[in-house]
Each structure stands twice: as structure tokens, then as C-alpha cells.
Amino acid sequence: MSEAHKQTGTAYSPCEVKTFRVPQDLCSPAEKLKWKGFELESGEKLPQYHLAYTTCGQLNTERNNVVWIFHALTANSNPQEWWDGLVGAGKYFDPAKYFIVCVNTPGSCYGSIGPLDMNVATGKPYYHDFPFFSTRDLIRSYQPLRRFLGIEKIHIGIGGSMGGQQLLEWSIEEPELFEHIIPIATNAIHSAWGIAFNTTQRMIIEADGTWGQQHPQAGIAGMKAARAMALISYRSYEGYALKQSTNNSQWQIDNSGESVGGAASYQRYQGEKLANRYNAFSYYTLSKTMDSHNLGRGRGTVAEALQLIRAKALVIGIDSDVLFPLSEQQYLAAQIPGAHFLSISSHFGHDGFLLEFDTIEKAIDSFLNDNK
Ligand SMILES: CC(=O)SCCNC(=O)CCNC(=O)[C@H](O)C(C)(C)COP(=O)(O)OP(=O)(O)OC[C@H]1O[C@@H](n2cnc3c(N)ncnc32)[C@H](O)[C@@H]1OP(=O)(O)O
Numbered sequence: 164m165s166e167a168h169k170q171t172g173t174a175y176s177p178c179e180v181k182t183f184r185v186p187q188d189l190c191s192p193a194e195k196l197k198w199k200g201f202e203l204e205s206g207e208k209l210p211q212y213h214l215a216y217t218t219c220g221q222l223n224t225e226r227n228n229v230v231w232i233f234h235a236l237t238a239n240s241n242p243q244e245w246w247d248g249l250v251g252a253g254k255y256f257d258p259a260k261y262f263i264v265c266v267n268t269p270g271s272c273y274g275s276i277g278p279l280d281m282n283v284a285t286g287k288p289y290y291h292d293f294p295f296f297s298t299r300d301l302i303r304s305y306q307p308l309r310r311f312l313g314i315e316k317i318h319i320g321i322g323g324s325m326g327g328q329q330l331l332e333w334s335i336e337e338p339e340l341f342e343h344i345i346p347i348a349t350n351a352i353h354s355a356w357g358i359a360f361n362t363t364q365r366m367i368i369e370a371d372g373t374w375g376q377q378h379p380q381a382g383i384a385g386m387k388a389a390r391a392m393a394l395i396s397y398r399s400y401e402g403y404a405l406k407q408s409t410n411n412s413q414w415q416i417d418n419s420g421e422s423v424g425g426a427a428s429y430q431r432y433q434g435e436k437l438a439n440r441y442n443a444f445s446y447y448t449l450s451k452t453m454d455s456h457n458l459g460r461g462r463g464t465v466a467e468a469l470q471l472i473r474a475k476a477l478v479i480g481i482d483s484d485v486l487f488p489l490s491e492q493q494y495l496a497a498q499i500p501g502a503h504f505l506s507i508s509s510h511f512g513h514d515g516f517l518l519e520f521d522t523i524e525k526a527i528d529s530f531l532n533d534n535k
């Protein structure tokens with residue numbers, strides 16, 4: 164454990180976003196001495212990398228109050244911003260009780276090593292040459308941070324979608340680390356259907372004439388269209404009908420025949436909304452990370468890999484999720500020893516894991532009480 168984390172105070176500590184640099188911040192001289200670069204599954208070696216991470220609350224003296232939250236495709240390391248119904252003062256994951264940790268995924272644009280960072284080998288930003296991180300590489304990059312934070316056990320690991328993929332990888336890589344895991348709307352291996360959606364998004368970005376440029380805004384129009392297309396897989400027919408229908412009296416078309424308002428403007432707005440906070444390079448590379456997800460790679464079969472999990476597991480699915488359908492979570496629960504399965508009813512489809520706070524909170528609470 165690092166000197167900085169030997170002091171375990173009891174005072175409430177709000178969320179703080181920090182940067183962990185490897186090898187500079189490796190916690191022991193022995194670890195520093197052993198450092199020969201971070202080897203990715205691809206064989207590429209990074210001489211250094213950094214992670215943006217958020218901690219909320221404090222590690223208690225027994226070191227048994229850790230909640231590690233994994234974010235999905237486009238979020239950042241602060242779950243108070245995107246899981247505000249579950250994380251924060253007075254919420255289920257209250258920093259007064261738990262030491263909450265969340266790391267921004269490498270490849271993202273929210274502080275961890277990403278495509279707009281400088282490549283030390285060239286002195287220029289990586290852009291298209293950003294090294295490919297698999298989901299397994301992501302969790303391996305978090306391991307030195309865990310040691311730095313003095314964490315030997317994680318009481319609860321939780322994450323949805325790509326966050327759940329990382330959680331499952333880590334639960335297999337270090338089976339004794341997690342006491343409880345709650346993978347939500349996720350899978351054991353990324354499906355042909357999911358890869359088809361992600362590949363199509365990349366094709367849309369590639370079709371943007373600016374994509375070949377070495378510029379932070381390259382491919383941004385493509386990314387807007389890709390996001391709008393992907394949103395259809397993140398939501399559901401019912402969700403659109405509920406929120407975006409234009410009834411006959413309100414329905415209008417402009418002179419070119421384009422619908423005004425409703426789903427048409429919603430799709431455009433959502434593309435713009437992402438473009439205001441993200442870049443096409445991160446979106447492109449992280450979609451490939453998601454496609455690489457395969458718990459069985461190098462471990463026999465997917466089923467054999469899942470059977471290595473030792474944590475108590477609650478697997479949650481969302482009944483209207485067309486991207487990660489319930490059959491994927493039913494499979495996880497059938498293979499993880501002793502796992503429980505719960506289907507949540509929601510109109511929000513896959514994105515329900517970011518929106519159905521009350522139901523998710525009740526499910527977590529009852530699971531933890533039953534598994535004390
Ligand atoms: C640094 C960061 O910001 S990271 C945190 C944010 N992002 C993440 O965590 C990533 C994961 N989150 C998400 O994917 C999304 O935020 C979700 C799924 C949680 C919710 O999606 P949202 O877009 O917020 O919700 P929703 O689909 O209801 O859309 C609401 C927005 O669309 C707008 N909107 C709704 N209908 C329409 C329409 N017909 N036409 C135009 N705009 C519309 C609303 O005004 C609202 O705009 P606002 O976000 O600027 O206030």
C-alpha cells in the first residue's frame with residue numbers, strides 16, 4: 164500500500180478526480196524495478212500510461228467497504244455525474260459508507276490515456292494510431308491502481324454494458340478479489356449483432372471525408388450519425404413511442420418533407436449532444452474494445468471461464484434491451500456458480516441501466532441482504 168493511503172481517516176470525503184501515472188506512481192520500489200512497459204494483448208508495449216480515476220469516500224480501517232464501479236462506452240470516471248440516482252450523499256452508494264472507485268477507460272477522452280494524447284514515440288497525438296486495448300487490457304491496466312489504493316478486496320463490483328464486460332473479465336482474472344459482482348445488461352462475449360452495430364458505426368465514421376485528417380474534430384459528422392444510428396439499439400420501440408411520437412395534430416413536415424420535432428429532431432440532437440463532449444477517435448477505438456470482448460479467449464471455452472468466478476453474483480438484464488438481450492444475462496447466470504438472475508422491466512431498452520435507478524437499487528439491496 165502506498166504511504167498516501169496508509170492514513171485511513173473517518174471524515175466524509177467528497178468525490179475527487181485524480182490521475183495515476185505508470186510507472187511513476189507504482190506503489191513499491193520492487194514494482195517499479197520490475198516495470199518493463201505495459202504489454203497489450205496485441206503484443207504492443209506501452210512505455211507509460213495514465214488513468215483518470217475518481218474516488219468518493221474513504222477506505223475504512225478494515226478495508227472492506229470498496230465499491231468499484233465500471234463505466235460504459237462514453238461516460239467518465241465520476242459516477243455521481245451519470246449514475247446520480249445511485250451514487251452520492253444520501254444515495255445507495257453513499258460515500259459516507261463506501262469507498263467508491265471508478266476509472267476512466269483508456270481510449271476515452273475523459274483523462275485516461277487516449278487518442279488525443281501525445282505519443283511519446285512520435286511527439287505527436289496518436290489519433291488513428293492509438294493502441295488497441297481489449298477489455299482484458301483495460302482491467303489489467305487498472306491492477307496497479309488497485310494496489311496503489313491499498314485495496315485487497317472489493318466488496319461490490321458493479322457495471323453495465325461495457326462496464327459489465329470489464330467487471331466479468333476482472334472477476335475471472337482475479338477470482339478472489341470481488342466479494343459481490345453485479346453485471347448489468349452485459350454479456351460474456353460480444354455478439355455478432357453487437358459487432359454488426361459497432362462495425363456499422365465505424366463505417367459511418369470512415370465515410371466522413373474528414374476522418375483521415377489528424378485533427379481532434381476529424382470524423383465528427385460521421386460520429387454524430389453513428390451515434391444516432393446506435394441510439395436505436397440503445398433504446399426501444401416502446402421508448403420512442405412513449406417519448407418521441409408526434410400525434411396527428413402536432414405532426415409537421417418542412418418543405419423538404421423532413422419531420423419537424425419528435426424522433427427526427429431527437430436523433431439529430433443526440434448526435435450533436437455527443438459531438439459536444441466526445442471525439443470520433445475515442446468513439447471508434449472504444450467500439451473496437453467492446454467488439455474484442457470474449458471471456459473465453461485463452462481460457463478454454465466461455466463457459467469454463469465463467470465457472471472460474473468465485474464472487475457472489477447478481478446478473479441483471481432489461482426486458483426491452485435489443486442490444487444485449489436477456490438471453491445473454493440468463494446465460495451468464497446459468498454459468499457463474501451460484502449466480503442469481505433478475506430481469507428488469509423498462510421502456511428504455513439497453514440504456515435502462517443508466518436510467519432505472521429505483522429498480523436497480525432495490526435489486527442490489529435485496530441481493531446484498533440475502534448474501535451477507
Ligand atoms: C462528462 C459527461 O458528461 S459523462 C456523463 C454523460 N454521459 C454518460 O454517462 C454516458 C451515458 N449516458 C447516456 O448515454 C445518456 O446520458 C442517458 C442514456 C443516461 C440519458 O440520455 P439523455 O440524452 O440524457 O436522455 P434522453 O434520451 O431522455 O434525451 C434528453 C435530451 O434530449 C432532448 N430531447 C428530447 N426530445 C427531443 C426532441 N424531440 N428533439 C430534440 N431534442 C430532444 C432533451 O431536451 C434533452 O436534452 P439535454 O440533454 O440537453 O437536456
Ligand SMILES: N[C@@H](CCO)C(=O)O
Pocket residue numbers: 235236237238323324325397514
Ligand atoms: N449510452 C451508453 C451506451 C452504451 O452502453 C453510453 O453512451 O455509454
